[in-house]
Amino acid sequence: MKLKPSTLLLCGLLGGCATPANPYLQQVSIVLPPESQKNMSDRLEADRGPQPRSADSPFNTDFPASRVLTWHQPAAGSPRLMPNAVRYYDLTGLSEDRSIIPAVKRLEKAIRERKSASRLRALDQDLPLYPPQNAGFLVQDKISYEPFEWGSGVFFLAQFTQSRGMFPNNRELTYQFQGISKDRRLFVCAMFNVTNPVLPSSLEAVPQTDTIDDDAEEMAKQLDRQPDSSFIPDLGTIRSWVGSIKIPR
Known part of the structure; x- marks a missing residue:
């Protein structure tokens, strides 16, 4: 789906939606559809610095300075x-012991190797994900490695699970992006809620059977074969949003 300038708004330039606190992050911009502006939250978060591991979380929470854009989209059926x-992380001056640095290196390796969903499934491997999730992939499909003027990254469908007996559904399915700028200063991660007509509306709509785990894997493979245009929003349109990112020089 081709972007039409008349139907888009530019968020992030000349003040955007948040009070400047990081001049570099404040100047990063992205083109998003106008309906996203109706309930957009645009906030800047300070560098947390090195953090001791918490008993409440299995992950390091030493997140660098970031800018976070969030918005809800109107959806039929169950709420998301x-x-x-969309999260921007400023990597300026970070030491090698910060937890995001290995994530950047894993992402760069994944972009070089360009493994398909079927290859990752055969090897029982996952794509890199930052911030990390305290869950595994139920869906990791429709993988697309994309170069942009500002950098490069990987898009993929994702649904997470912490237990067996789960099934892909339109309440939980997301389209994820992990990317890095050409100058390795900006790390971008994004999550977009998407739906597809082959999926049930929610997990509650799925009959619980003895074969649900095998059925879930087959459904994930079926999702991988669906055209980009069958998703709402169109996956190609989402990629164009991310491709529109502009960073300060």
């Missing part, structure tokens, strides 16, 4: 569990 989100 999480809002859409």
Whole structure:
């Protein structure tokens, strides 16, 4: 789906939606559809610095300075569990012991190797994900490695699970992006809620059977074969949003 300038708004220039606190992050911009502006939250978060491990979380929470854009999109049926989100992390001056640095290196390796969903499934491997999730992939499909003027990254469908007996559904399915700028200063991660007509509306709509785990894997493979245009929003349109990112020089 081709972007039409008349139907888009530019968020992030000349003040955007948040009070400047990081001049570099404040100047990063992205083109998003106008309906996202109706309930957009645009906030800047300070560098947390090195953090001791917490008993409440299995992950390091030493997040660098970031800017986070979140918004809810109107949806029929069950409300989404999480809002859409685009996160920019400023990697300036970070030491090698910060937890995001290995994530950047894993992402760069994944972009070089360009493994398909079927290859990752055969190897029982996952794509890199930052911030990390305290859950595994139920869906990791429709993988697309994309170069942009500002950098490069990987898009993929994702649904997470912490237990067996789960099934791909339109309440939990997301389209994820992990990317890095050409100068390795900006790390971008994004999550967009998407739906597809082959999926049930929610997990509650799925009969619980003895074969649900095998059925879930087959459904994930079926999702991988669906055209980009069959998703709402169109996956190609989402990629164009991310491709529109502009960073300060």
